[in-house]
Amino acid sequence: MLSPVLSETLVFIHQFEVRYGVPPSYSDFRKEMGIGQGTIQYRLGRLESRGYATSLKGRNRSLCLTDQAIAHLQSIGKYQAPDTTDPMHQIPFLGEIAAGYLSEPATHNEFMEIATLDPKQHFTLKISGDSMIGVGILNRATAVFKRVPDGYEPRPGQIVAAYVEGFGTTLKRFYREGLNVILEAANPDYPPQRIDTRQIDVAIHGVWTGITIADGV
Missing domain, CATH: 1.10.10.10 (Winged helix-like DNA-binding domain superfamily/Winged helix DNA-binding domain)
Structure with missing residues (x-):
C-alpha cells in the first residue's frame, strides 16, 4: 500500500x-x-x-x-488508458549514444512516432559514431531499443545500450568473461573495451530491436 x-x-x-x-x-x-x-x-x-x-x-x-x-x-480511479485509435505511438527519444569511444550523451526531451511499438517498452537514441557500421547501424541514424529490467544479463553478442559508470553510455555487442564485461564494436578500427565490474558498474539500458531510422527520415 x-x-x-x-x-x-x-x-x-x-x-x-x-x-x-x-x-x-x-x-x-x-x-x-x-x-x-x-x-x-x-x-x-x-x-x-x-x-x-x-x-x-x-x-x-x-x-x-x-x-x-x-x-x-x-x-484509486486515476488511471487513464492510452488512445488506441491512433496507430502511431510516441516512443521516448532519450538523446545520443556513442557508437565509438565512451562519452557522456547529450540530453533531449523529445519523442518519436513509430507504429506498433509499445512506448512503455521501447525508447530511441541517436547514434554518434561509426563503431557499429558492420551491423548496419550508421552514424546519425536513430536506433530503437527495448527496455530491460534492472540487472538484465544480455546473451553473448547481443547489441545493447550499456551505461558505464563514470563514462557514459555506449552501443556495443555484450560479452562476459568472469567478472569482466567486454563491449565489442562491429568495426575493426575500435578495440574491445574490457571493464572490471568489481571497480566499475555496467548497467544495461536496453537491447537493440534491429530497427534503425536513417538520418533525415
Missing part, C-alpha cells in the same frame, strides 16, 4: 505522461508539485524500490511506470 504522498507522486507522473507523451523531468516536478530535487529523488527512489517505477541511469525523462503502478492507479 502506497502512502498518500507517494500515491500523489505516481498520479502526477501518469497524468503528465498522458498530457505530454513523455515522463516529467526534475524541473517539471519542481514547477508542478513545488518540491525540491532532494524530495523528488527520495520519492522516485521509494517508488523504484517498491516496484512502481523504473528508470535508466544517466538519462533524463527515462522514468517508466510498471504494471504494479498501473494497477494502483486503476484501484
Whole structure:
C-alpha cells in the first residue's frame, strides 16, 4: 500500500505522461508539485524500490511506470488508458549514444512516432559514431531499443545500450568473461573495451530491436 504522498507522486507522473507523451523531468516536478530535487529523488527512489517505477541511469525523462503502478492507479480511479485509435505511438527519444569511444550523451526531451511499438517498452537514441557500421547501424541514424529490467544479463553478442559508470553510455555487442564485461564494436578500427565490474558498474539500458531510422527520415 502506497502512502498518500507517494500515491500523489505516481498520479502526477501518469497524468503528465498522458498530457505530454513523455515522463516529467526534475524541473517539471519542481514547477508542478513545488518540491525540491532532494524530495523528488527520495520519492522516485521509494517508488523504484517498491516496484512502481523504473528508470535508466544517466538519462533524463527515462522514468517508466510498471504494471504494479498501473494497477494502483486503476484501484484509486486515476488511471487513464492510452488512445488506441491512433496507430502511431510516441516512443521516448532519450538523446545520443556513442557508437565509438565512451562519452557522456547529450540530453533531449523529445519523442518519436513509430507504429506498433509499445512506448512503455521501447525508447530511441541517436547514434554518434561509426563503431557499429558492420551491423548496419550508421552514424546519425536513430536506433530503437527495448527496455530491460534492472540487472538484465544480455546473451553473448547481443547489441545493447550499456551505461558505464563514470563514462557514459555506449552501443556495443555484450560479452562476459568472469567478472569482466567486454563491449565489442562491429568495426575493426575500435578495440574491445574490457571493464572490471568489481571497480566499475555496467548497467544495461536496453537491447537493440534491429530497427534503425536513417538520418533525415
